[in-house]
Amino acid sequence: MPISRRNLLRAAGIAGTAMSAATATEAMANERPLPKPAGQAPASAAGPAFDPQQQFLQLVGGGDGVIYGIRADGALRWYRHADWQTVGPTWASGSGRVIGGGFNQFIGIFGGADGSLYCLRADGTLRRYRYVCSDIETGAGSWVNAGGVQIGTGFDRFPRVFGFNGHIYGVTAGGDLYAYQFNPVTGTWINSSGTRIGNFKSYQLYADDSGVIYAVRHGDIYWHQYTASGWTPGSGYQIGSGFAELMHVGLIAAGQGAIYGVKPGLSTASWPGDMVQYRLVNWRTAGPDQSRSWAGGGLERIVGTGWTIQRNAALQGYTRTNSVRPGDTVHVATSSTFASFTATVVRVAPGAAGPAEVAPPMTVNGGVQPVPIGFVHTGCGWADTIQTRIPTTFASGMYAVRLDGPYGMRRYVPFVVRPTAPSNSIAFIFPTNTYHAYNTYGNHSQYCSDLTGTRTLSLHRPSTEMNVEATGYLEHTLYSDILLTRWMTSEKISFDSYNDTDLHLISDWSTYDAVVLGSHPEYWSEAMRQHMITYVASGGRLIYSGGNGVYERVSFSADRSQIDFRTSTGTRDTYEARGLPASQLLGVNYIEDSWFTFAPYTVAKMHPLLAGTGLSVGDQFGQSGYNGGASGWEVDSLLGLEGEATALQVIARGTNPGGGAAMVFLEKPNGGFVFSASSIAFNGALATDAVASTILRNVFTLARDRN
Structure with missing residues (x-):
């Protein structure tokens, strides 16, 4: 009709x-x-x-x-x-x-x-x-x-x-x-x-x-x-x-x-x-x-x-400066249909609980800033409505500008404060490229079927994936990494914070005893990958707490306001297809057969990292967590590719149908090592599963022991 x-x-x-x-x-x-x-x-x-x-x-x-x-x-x-x-x-x-x-x-x-x-x-x-x-x-x-x-x-x-x-x-x-x-x-x-x-x-x-x-x-x-x-x-x-x-x-x-x-x-x-x-x-x-x-x-x-629908259109914003140092100014662009709202800087991590206010609230005049055609690729282009200087006394961490509307309405605009110089022995890298890849603001992420060829996405738009508070959904982006940093805080593991852009720009990480990768570090530039390979080869300790890591190649624009995904033909630009599998760095590679299944791990061999768990070979752990079984969602295992762990280096395996995560520990030259949990769901189990918590605590203890 x-x-x-x-x-x-x-x-x-x-x-x-x-x-x-x-x-x-x-x-x-x-x-x-x-x-x-x-x-x-x-x-x-x-x-x-x-x-x-x-x-x-x-x-x-x-x-x-x-x-x-x-x-x-x-x-x-x-x-x-x-x-x-x-x-x-x-x-x-x-x-x-x-x-x-x-x-x-x-x-x-x-x-x-x-x-x-x-x-x-x-x-x-x-x-x-x-x-x-x-x-x-x-x-x-x-x-x-x-x-x-x-x-x-x-x-x-x-x-x-x-x-x-x-x-x-x-x-x-x-x-x-x-x-x-x-x-x-x-x-x-x-x-x-x-x-x-x-x-x-x-x-x-x-x-x-x-x-x-x-x-x-x-x-x-x-x-x-x-x-x-x-x-x-x-x-x-x-x-x-x-x-x-x-x-x-x-x-x-x-x-x-x-x-x-x-x-x-x-x-x-x-x-x-x-x-x-x-x-x-x-x-x-x-x-x-x-x-x-x-x-x-x-x-x-x-x-x-x-x-046209956008659930947060009454109050929303993004930052044009997603990584700053103490003393720098954070630039936030907002759009709001309210006459005014308040904005407050909060610290998200480190912290064992919810966001903590670290500066007094400021009143901001409302006003709508329309999005231009093609903003998914080129950015919203909004004018700054908030400019706030980060005090030199602020410690490195994940922060956010909290936007408060009527009756407790809250929106968060997160950003990283990286250290002026290394101040802790551990560096945590928030996988922001992955957050941006899955960001569906404007109804488009890099996964949308109507996009063709190389998919250029702007970082200058609000995000659907940088959730600071629990959503009631499964989480594989920022909130899952917040669960990890909350656990680290509760374990008194101090850390400096960076994001993927920082890893792209900074070549020398040798001052850190260990570098920690988050829940889903999927998208890496060539420079990011090389910087971590150099770090591990020189004796660095890499703690990979997630799954589906170092999987796909991306590139930044010159001003790093955009990320290019995929090849010119629209196919996934995976490192494995380039002959550079993730196992060259992580010891494991992503497997598809157990996608979106969740299961516990089974101990494969006795290992010093199991100290204090009371487990024996064949015992299970990680039965449940924030995202379900600790081996789940997307996991890495052994495919016979270059650099993969041997069977003797596998501590535990997920029991997922189709093959679960391979938790591995690989000793590297000059005192370095790589620990891979190999599962997106692992960090969600840390707060509730004593064994998963003990294993990761043992990893950090080993990483900080230089003798």
């Missing part, structure tokens, strides 16, 4: 695929006063009210085809997809109607079929609003409670909260899923304390009515249902696949089996993307039926265009 351009444009609520800043400001000026949640700060008078390429913070389903769009400036727009049952192109004529304002203060909003909106603030308070639509064609209606009613507190203990129609779910930092139920008719909670119903750490989760939950992992989607009787038989049934491309922006479960997603536009064009829809007809019974009935044969249908 041909798609009506009129209806597509109405669905997005904009004129064409992008709106100019002047047009956006004019549109805001013409909107009539509307109900606003209490306590909202006025919008900034300077600059556009929102960036059309980052229009919505979130899209929220309301049942019967209703979708609410929470715009970055706080405006609440009402849409209704008239063809929601048949996956057609028609939208109600009033779609795009503005019905409220001030909703950018919330970090999460969940809909209900009766017009309810359950709105969560970062401080853990949950408020309920209700819009009664009197005309489903125009969206006309009225608010039952324009100021909202607070119905709950304490939800800030969950890094993730989602829900629909009064079913509210929270996911803890450890991935445990708790279910709550609010009765919108009586206005009371059926179970206000919540019920733990499982662990879903490796899944993105979306709620439908009747206790239905869609769990998505790596693009595969599974049906679950939890009721007062527990999990419905058939929960976990796979109902689809191929949703990976939509996960960068996020799916929208809109009720009654209607599932929407926004496909990212080309990275070299304006950001607006197409909205696609699927509808699971037997959404209440798919699991017990062991069948999936998709409307329209399950084919992807474009039902709208011009949609």
Whole structure:
């Protein structure tokens, strides 16, 4: 069926695929006063009210085809997809109607079929609003409670909260899923304390009515249902696949089996993307039926265009100086739809707990800075809004500028403070190239299928991968490395901090007894690789705590604001393909057969590094951790390539199907050595597994013993 351009444009609520800043400001000026949640700060008078390429913070389903769009400036727009049952192109004529304002203060909003909106603030308070639509064609209606009613507190203990129609779910930092139920008719909670119903750490989760939950992992989607009787038989049934491309922006479960997603536009064009829809007809019974009935044969249908989503568009930023020395100035560029916010420098590592404030907060004026076309490659180009000098008394470590919005909303802009001169015997290198490779800000990482040839990505954009606080998901980037540095701090192991750019530039590391690589040091320039080979050959001790290391070659731009990934033909530019396998440095190489499996290690031979563990050959350790079994996600083993460890140098092996991690210890000339844990998941087990902790403690003891 041909798609009506009129209806597509109405669905997005904009004129064409992008709106100019002047047009956006004019549109805001013409909107009539509307109900606003209490306590909202006025919008900034300077600059556009929102960036059309980052229009919505979130899209929220309301049942019967209703979708609410929470715009970055706080405006609440009402849409209704008239063809929601048949996956057609028609939208109600009033779609795009503005019905409220001030909703950018919330970090999460969940809909209900009766017009309810359950709105969560970062401080853990949950408020309920209700819009009664009197005309489903125009969206006309009225608010039952324009100021909202607070119905709950304490939800800030969950890094993730989602829900629909009064079913509210929270996911803890450890991935445990708790279910709550609010009765919108009586206005009371059926179970206000919540019920733990499982662990879903490796899944993105979306709620439908009747206790239905869609769990998505790596693009595969599974049906679950939890009721007062527990999990419905058939929960976990796979109902689809191929949703990976939509996960960068996020799916929208809109009720009654209607599932929407926004496909990212080309990275070299304006950001607006197409909205696609699927509808699971037997959404209440798919699991017990062991069948999936998709409307329209399950084919992807474009039902709208011009949609742009960026969850943090109300408050976001990046640093143009990701590694500095004491005495240098950190330059941070921000964009915010709030009139003002505060910024505070915090130390992330070393530290045994959460970020610690190390400077007083400063007030920053808000203002939107739009992203230019092609910013994924060339950078956002925003002007500095924060410039702060790092005191000469600051110790080396990982720091961040914390941006604080209303009601406890927090965003972090991390950066490394490297030492003016080495001050500790241990150097820790944060694998920032990997963080940037997986950064999906702008809906594109180096893994996106629409990118061709050499993939140039800018470091001058906000990051989705530099999480300073627990997210409730599995972690392989910055937060996993924070878990390692917290363990080091608790063990009183002092260290100097660097990032991949520093390793690229600094050739001499000989003053350090040991250099530590983090959880996922995958992407290396040729200079980085050579500097570490020289260090180990001269007697350096290399402690490789992660997995899939030194795997792919990258190159920096002259000013190091961009990284080039892949060859000119778009193929992975692996060191192994160049005849330079990772084993030449690490003693192990990445294996694919056990990808995304998690398992314990089994002791392969007795070794001095096992001292104090009480283990014998055949015993297991690392059964669980933050990311699951300590041998997991991506692991390295023995493939018979140059420089690999011998069987006698293998301390333990992961028990993963397909082959697990090979934990190895290799003595090198001049008193050097290489220890490889060979698993991304290893660092996540340090806080909970005494054996893994003891082994790594023994490694550090040996590294600092120069006699």
